[in-house]
Amino acid sequence: xxxxxxxxxxxxxxxxxxxxxxxxxxxxxxxxxxxxxxxxxxxxxxxxxxxxxxxxxxxxxxxxxxxxxxxxxxxxxxxxxxxxxxxxxxxxxxxxxxxxxxxxxxxxxxxxxxxxxxxxxxxxxxxxxxxxxxxxxxxxxxxxxxxxxxxxxxxxxxxxxxxxxxxxxxxxxxxxxxxxxxxxxxxxxxxxxxxxxxxxxxx
Amino acid sequence: xxxxxxxxxxxxxxxxxxxxxxxxxxxxxxxxxxxxxxxxxxxxxxxxxxxxxxxxxxxxxxxxxxxxxxxxxxxxxxxxxxxxxxxxxxxxxxxxxxxxxxxxxxxxxxxxxxxxxxxxxxxxxxxxxxxxxxxxxxxxxxxxxxxxxxxxxxxxxxxxxxxxxxxxxxxxxxxxxxxxxxxxxxxxxxxxxxxxxxxxxxxxxxxxxxxxxxxxxxxxxxxxxxxxxxxxxxxxxxxxxxxxxxxxxxxxxxxxxxxxxxxxxxxxxxxxxxxxxxxxxxxxxxxxxxxxxxxxxxxxxxxxxxxxxxxxxxxxxxxxxxxx
Numbered sequence: 001x002x003x004x005x006x007x008x009x010x011x012x013x014x015x016x017x018x019x020x021x022x023x024x025x026x027x028x029x030x031x032x033x034x035x036x037x038x039x040x041x042x043x044x045x046x047x048x049x050x051x052x053x054x055x056x057x058x059x060x061x062x063x064x065x066x067x068x069x070x071x072x073x074x075x076x077x078x079x080x081x082x083x084x085x086x087x088x089x090x091x092x093x094x095x096x097x098x099x100x101x102x103x104x105x106x107x108x109x110x111x112x113x114x115x116x117x118x119x120x121x122x123x124x125x126x127x128x129x130x131x132x133x134x135x136x137x138x139x140x141x142x143x144x145x146x147x148x149x150x151x152x153x154x155x156x157x158x159x160x161x162x163x164x165x166x167x168x169x170x171x172x173x174x175x176x177x178x179x180x181x182x183x184x185x186x187x188x189x190x191x192x193x194x195x196x197x198x199x200x201x202x203x
Numbered sequence: 204x205x206x207x208x209x210x211x212x213x214x215x216x217x218x219x220x221x222x223x224x225x226x227x228x229x230x231x232x233x234x235x236x237x238x239x240x241x242x243x244x245x246x247x248x249x250x251x252x253x254x255x256x257x258x259x260x261x262x263x264x265x266x267x268x269x270x271x272x273x274x275x276x277x278x279x280x281x282x283x284x285x286x287x288x289x290x291x292x293x294x295x296x297x298x299x300x301x302x303x304x305x306x307x308x309x310x311x312x313x314x315x316x317x318x319x320x321x322x323x324x325x326x327x328x329x330x331x332x333x334x335x336x337x338x339x340x341x342x343x344x345x346x347x348x349x350x351x352x353x354x355x356x357x358x359x360x361x362x363x364x365x366x367x368x369x370x371x372x373x374x375x376x377x378x379x380x381x382x383x384x385x386x387x388x389x390x391x392x393x394x395x396x397x398x399x400x401x402x403x404x405x406x407x408x409x410x411x412x413x414x415x416x417x418x419x420x421x422x423x424x425x426x427x428x429x430x431x432x433x434x435x436x437x438x439x440x441x442x443x444x445x446x447x448x449x450x451x452x453x454x455x456x457x458x459x460x461x462x463x464x465x466x467x468x469x470x471x472x473x474x475x476x477x478x479x480x481x482x483x484x485x486x487x488x489x490x491x492x493x494x495x496x497x498x499x500x501x502x503x504x505x506x507x508x509x510x511x512x513x514x515x516x517x518x519x520x521x522x523x524x525x526x527x
Contacts, residue, residue, distance in 0.1 A: 029497055035296070036285035037348055038497045039490060098347075098484075100500040115483045170483065172393050172464055173293045 005071035014075060018082045021049050022089060039097040046090035047167075051160055051180050053083040058157065058187040077133055080153070084130040087123050115166040122159035125152045154191075157184045251337070251353035253279050253419030260417035262335035262355040267410045269513040270338040277350035281493040283424045287344065288445055289393050290379065290386035291426070297388075298426035304385050305446065307430040316452035319367030326430050330416060333361040337420070338413060338434075343475045343508045345439035347501070349489045354434055355417035360408045368404065368452050375407040376400070376457035377433060378449040394460050400444040401457035401471065402435065405517055411436055411510060414447075437510040439473045470527040474518070475508035479527050 004010070025045055028034040034041040057079035064072040099106045110120050129150050131137070138146045161184055165177050264271060288298040291305075310326040324332075335355050343349045363375070381397035383389045389396050406412060413434040416423055423429040428445025435442050441461055451457075461469035468482055477487045488501035495502065507514050518526075 032497075034497075036281040036492045037295075037490065040348070042497070097497060098501070109485070112480075113483055166483065170465070170468065171289075171293050 003071055005069060005074065011075070011078065015078060018053070018078070021045070022086070039093070043090065043093045043097060046086055046093055047164070050083060050086040050090055051164060053079060053086055054153075054157060054160060055180070055183050055187065057083055058153070058184070062187065062190050080150075081130060081133060083153075083156075084126045087126050091120070091123050115163065118159050118166070119163040122156045122163065125156050125159075129153065154188060157188060251276055251339075251419050253421040255421070257417075257421040257424060259420060260335060260355050260422045261420055262337035262417075265336040265338045267336070267338070267358065269411055269510055270336070270340070272339050272341055272351065272509070274339075274341060274351040275494060276339070276353060277491075278493050279419050282350060282352055282418065283426060285492060286426045287346075287440065288388075288426060288428065290381070290388045290396075290398065290446075292388050293393060301387055302425035302429075304387070305380075305425045305429065306385060307425065307446075310430050310448075312431070312447055312450060314362070314366045314450045314452075317369040317372035317454060318452050319369060321366055324362070329362070329414070329431060332365070333357040335416070340411075340413075340434060340436035341508050342434075342436065342440050342443070343489060343504065345441060345469070345473070345481065345486075347484060347486070347489055348492050349504075349508075350492050353419055354413060354415040355420065356413050356415035356431070356434070358410045359412045359414050359433065360410065362414060362450075363407060363452075366452070371454045372452035373404050374453045374456050375402050375404060376451040376453055377402075377444045377447050378451075379444055380446045380448045394464055397448075398444060398460045399457060399463075400433070400442055400459050401453075402442075403456075403517075404452075406435070406514075409514060409517065411513055437475055437507040437514045439475060441469070442473050472518075472523070472526050474523065474527075475504060475506070476523055476527070477504040477506060479524055 025034075025042060029038055029042060032038065057076060060072055060076045060079060064070060095101055095106055099109065110116050129152065132141060132146060132149060141149065161177070161181055164180065165174070168174055168177050284299045285295050286298040287295060288302065291298040291301040308326065312324050312326075312329065313322075314324065315321045334357065336357055337353055337355055339351060339353050341349060341351055377400045379398040380386070381389050402412065413436075414431055415428075415434045416431050418424070418427060423432065428443075428447075431447055432445040433443050433447060442459075456471060459469070459471060461473075462471055475486075480486055486504055489504045490499075490501050505511070
């Protein structure tokens with residue numbers, strides 16, 4: 001009997017769970033049940049789910065160590081790609097629904113507004129990680145370089161949070177921003193604390 | 204017994220046969236309502252009617268130039284379920300869910316400051332102050348969406364004239380009610396309550412600037428700023444302050460709530476202007492709620508929201524990029 005975390009159905013169940021928000025948004029858009037301003041709901045919800053997926057993927061390593069479940073690492077790639085897919089949908093919704101897929105206009109918008117630039121920079125980093133997420137890419141890059149590249153997820157956390165903060169600063173409504181900031185600070189702080197402790201241990 | 208004689212002429216009917224006043228008053232009300240509806244229908248095709256959730260408040264189609272745009276009306280459900288009214292929460296679905304705690308009766312508005320005849324006006328007096336007009340205005344939100352709403356009310360100048368502004372009164376400031384008991388959002392620190400807005404005196408006296416008491420032929424729904432609000436159709440929606448309790452005539456330009464909160468993002472004038480962007484998004488285009496589909500390209504935003512012919516002269520010679 002294989003370990004429960006190694007069961008294939010669990011992977012598929014998680015995939016279904018992660019795809020659920022996107023599918024229900026798509027269903028809502030087609031059935032026109034997203035309220036008065038469906039475009040706004042699509043853009044904001046895909047952004048929200050990007051942040052949520054980011055918190056999840058960053059929780060894998062702490063959970064793996066705390067719970068003593070090394071098999072949890074098997075779900076890291078799926079969760080990482082989920083962050084990328086939601087970020088991509090977020091960018092697509094903005095580019096299509098807000099900017100009418102006018103590439104020149106989008107380019108100007110990115111160059112002109114720090115708020116958009118920061119979000120776009122996070123997407124570029126996620127794209128680089130998504131493109132190097134398969135096994136052959138790891139071998140081609142070498143584990144050390146691959147790991148260095150994929151540590152840019154920490155930068156994505158900072159950029160994504162700043163993007164969300166700027167978006168909410170118009171409404172002066174920082175309650176949700178504070179929740180994500182606390183979660184991401186805990187997840188990144190734990191890594192920092194662990195790295196420092198290891199260095200002290202070695203010294 | 205058709206012909207009354209001395210014997211039966213003074214016999215009164217049974218008390219139970221007398222129509223109770225409530226009933227005949229209802230009948231008169233009903234006749235008035237029907238008459239008003241007929242009047243509106245005959246006046247023009249406009250006369251929008253709501254779903255009957257609130258008391259009727261009919262108005263005759265306005266004769267003010269620019270007050271009856273021909274755009275398709277935004278549906279009543281969208282108009283009353285997608286609102287920015289931070290006193291009831293920052294989510295646009297919040298006001299409809301939470302504004303039921305607002306008590307609109309009794310209500311009065313204090314008009315004070317540089318006025319010859321300042322005073323406190325009860326809602327009943329304000330409702331009778333001038334004839335109710337229906338006006339179909341475009342509403343452009345600073346967030347990049349727009350609606351077309353049939354308001355009921357009259358020009359703010361009707362009220363201002365009655366308080367006799369002094370020559371030194373150059374600006375008008377408005378306050379929204381700020382009661383934490385009735386307004387859950389006021390308990391939080393999103394803005395410095397009460398919500399304050401302001402206009403220059405010539406803007407306030409412009410016939411298009413409206414005190415609205417209703418929409419869709421009914422009294423104002425609470426989430427839309429009951430019992431009375433300002434509507435300034437050529438400015439971004441947040442200038443059209445809701446649930447007004449105080450009006451001040453001033454010699455100095457007041458600081459509006461959003462100007463105070465984010466001066467780099469929101470100016471005093473906040474005229475709709477497709478050429479002046481918000482720092483975080485373009486104002487060149489807008490999405491018409493309920494009409495444009497999810498995948499429809501956004502439509503171009505018009506200078507002064509399409510009211511340039513009526514209000515452009517107010518800003519002649521002004522740098523609208525600086526005075527945004």
